Amino acid sequence: MQLNETTAVLESPRDAANEAAPAKPLAWFDGRLVATDSPQAPLTTHAMHYGTGVFEGIKSYATPDGGAAVFRLPEHMERMRKGAQLLGIDFDPARASDAILRTLRANGHRDAYIRPLAWLGSGTIGLDVAPLTQHYMVVTQAAAVHLAGNAARLGVSGWRRNPATSLPPLKLCGGYINSVLAKREAKQRGFDEALFVDGDGFVVECTGANVFMVKNGSITAARHPDALDGITRATLVELTGAHSRPVSLDELKEADEVFVCGTAAEVAPIAALEDVEFGDNPTTREFQALYARVVRGAVPQYERWLTAV
């Protein structure tokens, strides 16, 4: 992912945007701001044993007025609410959003990655979660990029994605073991990232990003029931008019360009898929630049997606 390009365009380099950050970062934890590095969760924490939590990956960006805004915060909160509901965790999107904004302000972060997490705590070591305590935290970090550096090389994973019929494609903590296994395997094979493909040869998604392709000028967003319904994906479908439909691995290999997208990855060009090399990805780079402008409030039409910090 080429952040240099976007920061140059917008004249808001990351360090300048976050210059008000205090030396010691603060985190929101159950209703108050605390030092991020102070130990808080007991060893009996249910989420640590069983992955019984739900999280989001959100970003805020420095805006041209000198402030900052969170990109598509209500959509992230709604997805998190759905995951929390499945686990029986009480989740109030308005209060959860307020905690995010407070944490960003306390840390002086403008270009930031935001990680809210709701989880089940103590009360039993068993699998009936009803007696467990419930918790909510937010940490923010100066902006990080998922597929940092040059265009990524994708390897097809030997693992199948969690089927939606077993584990709904939401950001449930335990579900990400599947992504971790695929990422480890991809790295061991010399790739940067893994592509999940289903048993019928259809593209699902990457470990933390959705997949698009460009062929003869037409843009396609790979659709699959086991894939996370990505907010960046929806954003790009709206911005580019991409057609959302199932895509086979064979078709993806024949594409002119492939890119992946997600809140963390933003719009990331793919250099190669197994032994198939792609070229310069000019359309992807156009979308990358457009997305960078939209998330930073430089396109008035899409300011409705921004929540001011």
Ligand SMILES: Cc1ncc(COP(=O)(O)O)c(C=O)c1O
């Ligand atoms: C498995 C998976 N797919 C896709 C995405 C992209 O989703 P979004 O654009 O909502 O960040 C993510 C990132 O959160 C993810 O974890």
